[in-house]
Amino acid sequence: MVLPTGDARRWAADAFAAISVAYAEATGDPHALSEEELASLPPARTYHPGAGLHLCAEGKGPAVMRFHLVVDVAGECLDEALLRAALVEELSERFNTPRVGVSAAFALSGQAS
Numbered sequence: 001m002v003l004p005t006g007d008a009r010r011w012a013a014d015a016f017a018a019i020s021v022a023y024a025e026a027t028g029d030p031h032a033l034s035e036e037e038l039a040s041l042p043p044a045r046t047y048h049p050g051a052g053l054h055l056c057a058e059g060k061g062p063a064v065m066r067f068h069l070v071v072d073v074a075g076e077c078l079d080e081a082l083l084r085a086a087l088v089e090e091l092s093e094r095f096n097t098p099r100v101g102v103s104a105a106f107a108l109s110g111q112a113s
Contacts (some may be wrong), residue, residue, distance in 0.1 A: 017035075
């Protein structure tokens with residue numbers, strides 16, 4: 001998975017949309033954005049983020065941030081184990097990640113074999 005910095009806002013918006021929909025479906029939270037509400041949001045390139053968390057190390061260890069991502073992968077034929085390995089490898093190489101955990105996948109559509 002390559003995450004070009006020029007498309008970071010669009011990628012983050014897509015990830016946010018997927019996470020929001022999955023969260024609403026999993027929890028039934030009435031306050032979560034619906035797919036229609038997410039579709040009506042302005043394009044990601046027009047988003048201007050406010051001040052975010054700026055984390056600095058204290059003491060002997062590094063500062064550590066935790067992110068939760070939901071990744072939907074579409075294709076003709078998908079191998080869960082290979083996709084998990086690729087996600088871990090790419091995130092580990094691209095970012096300074098001391099640990100990457102990837103859950104088992106669950107099917108959104110298609111036929112398992």
